[in-house]
Amino acid sequence: MKEYNLKTQLRAYRWDELSEEQRALVTIAKEQTEHSYCPYSHFHVGAAAKLGNGVIIRGCNQENAAYPSGLCAERTALFAAGAQYPEQPVEKLAIACFTDGHFTKEPGSPCGACRQVMVETEHRYGGKMEVILYGDDETYVFESAADLLPLIFVSENLKG
Numbered sequence: 147m148k149e150y151n152l153k154t155q156l157r158a159y160r161w162d163e164l165s166e167e168q169r170a171l172v173t174i175a176k177e178q179t180e181h182s183y184c185p186y187s188h189f190h191v192g193a194a195a196k197l198g199n200g201v202i203i204r205g206c207n208q209e210n211a212a213y214p215s216g217l218c219a220e221r222t223a224l225f226a227a228g229a230q231y232p233e234q235p236v237e238k239l240a241i242a243c244f245t246d247g248h249f250t251k252e253p254g255s256p257c258g259a260c261r262q263v264m265v266e267t268e269h270r271y272g273g274k275m276e277v278i279l280y281g282d283d284e285t286y287v288f289e290s291a292a293d294l295l296p297l298i299f300v301s302e303n304l305k306g
């Protein structure tokens with residue numbers, strides 16, 4: 147038997163410790179929570195993706211009476227980016243969550259399906275995508291989406 151320890155790198159920042167660029171992106175993700183369509187969960191999630199050309203693509207969760215037909219904020223932003231700017235890498239992705247009248251103290255934690263899509267996005271463009279998870283108390287910054295999903299499944303795995 148062998149044992150492998152998978153390490154992940156996460157940094158937690160106070161608001162004033164974030165860069166101006168990170169704060170600007172988080173501010174857009176926070177604004178986006180206002181556009182979230184979440185009549186079932188009342189959990190508003192906003193996302194902002196910054197592309198290599200500087201364009202920022204906005205997203206927010208979109209729910210549906212047929213629950214599984216809805217989509218998380220992260221994927222609305224990443225799929226919109228892929229549809230509108232297929233040649234542009236996504237360099238940064240910021241997320242913010244708002245519920246019960248306030249932004250969450252703890253950063254929101256992306257679901258497994260969103261992590262898989264984030265990793266594919268990173269892989270597709272061959273670089274790292276920084277992931278910024280906003281929380282009112284502290285904000286988590288992952289240098290790479292892969293840090294959120296150890297043992298990733300990517301196109302090479304399909305080759306066996």
Ligand code: THU
Binds near residue numbers: 256
């Ligand atoms: N949600 C997101 O948009 N992103 C996440 O990272 C976690 C969950 C959404 C899905 C659903 O609309 C609501 O939050 C409650 O799960």
